[in-house]
Amino acid sequence: MIYHPTTPLEAVTLRKQNADTAVYLAGGTDDLRLNGDAQGKDLIDINALGLDDIFVRDGKLYIGARCTFNQVIDSELVPEFIKEAAHFCVSFTKRNSATVGGNLGLRRQDSYLAAALTAADAVLQSMTPHGQEMKPIGEYLQSKCMRLIEYVVLDADRTGWVKRFTNTTSSHAAVTAAVSGGIYALSVSGSDFAYGAAPDLADSMEFTDDISGSADYKKYLAKIVFTLGR
């Protein structure tokens, strides 16, 4: 079954009604990927909803959820460290399809964008069955809500840096870290996503062995990454 909602409210209502059986479909690079989330599921195709523009309003940068990574990289409005995070998705062709909303919505621990946007203190303009809401991205990533992201909103003049540790550049990340405006964010494969106002995030995290590396390795990186600077 493929649903074709024409408004964000319609899309999120469908998602709520089919919570266990349907997924949103945007760029498809994760949903339609081998063993992806769409396997055996109905699809709520959100590609007719727009949400694919980038603009600045009142000093805030709005990045549409359906913007592709290459749109982010090509935009003159997007801060450099966010572009750098989008470049973590190495494949040029994949970046033509992978969307900002899709990457955040998966809440993966090796997300390309989650750490950078959390450190950027971004807020998600999102649609819920009860209407439009703003939600800090860090809270969103640590929840399981099914709201539909419409825009990622952050200060247009935000600066910061990101760092990602992987096996090859195409591999899933072991550790991704970002700092911006005194906010630290850390994604660690096999561990929780963490962020806060101090760089000692690793102290409160649990680490596990997985294919990206041992717990000791990831713990070490998580501890030293914020000392590296750009």
Added chain:
Amino acid sequence: MEVKCRLNGENIALRGEATDRLRDVLYHTGCYSVRDSDDAEGFAGSDTIIFNGQLKYSNFILLYQAEGAEIKTAESLLEKGELNYVQKAMVAAGIVQSAYNAPAAALILTWLLEKHPNPTRAQIKDVLTSIFIRDAGYEHYYLAVKLACELRDEGEFKTEIAPSFRPQLDIIGKPAGKIDGAALVSGEPVFVEDKVPANAWCLHVLRSPFASAYIKSIDTSEAEKLDGVAAIITAFNCPDVYYMQAGQGTPEPSPHDRRLFNMKVRHVGDRVAGIVARTAEIADKAAALIKVEYEPTDAVFTVEEAMAPGAPLVHNGPVQYNAGAPDDLEEYNKLQGDPREGKVVYQFPLHADIHKNIAASNKGGIGDMEKGFAEADAIVEQTYQTSQIQHTPLEPHVCYAHVESGRLVLNCATQVPYHVRRIVSWVCGIPENKIHVIKERVGGGYGSKQDILVEELTGYAAWITKKPVYYRNTRAEEFYANSTRHPMRVHVKMGGKKDGTITALFMEVCANTGPYGNHCLTVPMNSCSKTMPLFKVDNMAYDLKVYYTNTPPAGAYQGYGTPKGTYGIMMAMAELADKLGIDYRTMVEKNHVEEGYMLEILKGLGEGREGAVVPVGSCGLDEAIQQGCDMIDWGKKEVSDDPDWKIGKGFAMIMQGSGLPGLDHAEAIAKLETDGTVILNSGGADLGTGLDTISAKIVAEVLKLPMDRITVVSGDTDSCAFDTGAYASSGTFFSGNASLVATKKLKELILKEAALQLEEKVEDLDVRAPGEVYSKATGATLSYYELVHTATSGGGRGQPIAHGSFVTTASSVPYGAHFAQVAVNVKTGEIKVQKFYALQDAGTPINPEIALCQMYGAVMKSIGHSLYEDMKLDKNGKCINANLTDYGAPMIDEAPEDFKSVLIDVDDKFGPYGAKSISEIACNGAAPAIGIAIHDACGVWLRSWPMTPEKVLKALGKI
């Protein structure tokens, strides 16, 4: 549903289910260029299309999303049936090799040049992040773009594509393209999958979830009731024929230790049942209905576990010998275990002991080791460990088989058509004349397609069902149910004097062959036999043991055992130099062989027989070392601006072989056709490396014919004569020499016939371009057309046809040296390969541009093995990273920043026109060169590959 869109400039209706992947729909619409290497993983890029003006992976687009779309595939690139300028440039640059995704790459680069007519290196690199290139590396892609711009703007290529060799020859040693390049880069249906008719049945293999278990029972009754199930093959109904899957000359130095299906499964992913069904969906349903009762047993996964006293035994049945059985065999067989173990049959003794999990062993040496070590001022004794590596050819293992006129016909992607035929003959119990193997273009082999991993089951399934049967490994099956590089533990003890002279060298090799013994003796032997002969050392010895375990199977992989031996022996030499306080270069120069040095060590390196002692032949080793040292500025310490990054340099000398003298055998048939053109039927198997082009060039050179008047038909067991196959670096040397012998004989026939027709003496005649006989005495000429026309007309003496056969005991060894400069971050452990220079002596490089690309490709694979690639197994033996992303296959971002391949000019007296092998050797140098450079950078020796940041940090004591 029906979707209206515009495809390659034509309004078209695509049909299928709404959720069908656009990739599948396009392929079945006839767009053969849109392939799938990764089962929709989004990694390899073979499925790339232009969708509404943007590059997209078509696996991530569903059919319904194509409504109204403008779609372009690589089929759109042809201009009036001719290659476009980018495709021509790609062929000229030498990057169209196995070429499974060459059409996609051509589409990407054409798109780039439309957007950016003169792209920067960074822009080229950015778009090539989209595509996985395993065969030719990425370096000549930059060259291809440059050439494309020149062709577009100036009408011709201006840049030198590759150096030329042998000015006295017309085409040998000159870059001249690849005879199958146009077909490959344009996306013609040249691969096995393209030959499969719509009515083909599907073969699906149900696989073991256990690393070791007896099969107590299999109930297939419910599955067999399904409509569309033709057969289910299991251990209970398959032929009771023991064989092995290694594509080696018979009698093979590998044990026959398996059947199509066994009563005991020996690794996660081992075959349990083969289901022949009308569709994949029916096969899946049938698989779910098969009830298998397993009796799990303990398993072993490492050589340490396998060699431990009381270890579970991987094989524990009766042992047989077809030759050389030991006197105590009857006693030995009293130890056999459960009848479901099956048996192990040796063609000759491999010094195995299955009751100790030893699949094969060997030892030998020269000199007096005790004396040698006693003379040393310092001794290094270290162990180097290598991991399990997958070949990851873009085209997975695949086979299509059907029965036609009472014969079994197999379309294969294989390096060994004649070995396929023989093993299928054994398994099916039908004679070889009833089997026709057709080698299609091979979308990447690298040794994995030397093994008969899918053909025997597919062939058997077609033979018993009389259905057309198609089988294709999933990408995951490529990892856990295929063949891989043997993990090895290489222990090296090396002693040396203060002046750098090595006094003794001992290698102890323990290899993990997995559950079956494919190549179990010969791969580990290569770790010694292709490393020790680099050294002028009087006292050398080795001791190797190969263990069965319950890991995914091992087999042949480009380089064979040599990369692992080279890693151990070169790292040990660097460690010894460090201990002695002398420069590593000095030590290398003091101890390496040169032309004429008598290789006594070969006596002890025969595989089951005494080896012949011969002198070193043509050898460009010293020149490679000197030139490489100059290029990398050896001895100069580089310093980074960032104190966390430390820079170091390393290099390794390398060698390989050119086929297996005394074992390999190649034949060819050269025919002068009735219009004066030539068709050469070569038994050789071109797996994308340009072997057919080598044969064509040889014909062109001998007969002075233009290349477009020569066709090479190869790897077809009906029309060609026997060839052992393309492995052990034999293609150029053996198959090329067979082509040379056949063509020289054809030339003799042509001259003899011309002498009769012209009424002149043979010795007064010769051939010249563009394909005619001329008389040095009278100036008379006779075109090949006129000659053959007369010969084949009524009363003529018949079509000139010559058969060439080539065997030799001569050995043409390629040498080289590989150099690396790395930067290591001592805070994070990150490693960057800043520079890599590969210098190799390939004799006369017949296709120099293709040769360079093979060097780039092999080095990239080797960098992958050294730094990133690693099959990870969980505690139950299941591979947990069986996809390209998690496995760590290197892409363009992993290529060295400064990457050069250099061909050292050396002529060889045995190879065709002086040629030696080129690509396998290029797998051997990266691991030690990088390992030594890492030590030079930050002072730690990483003695296991992959050499990861985590291992750097551990070695530095940071974690």
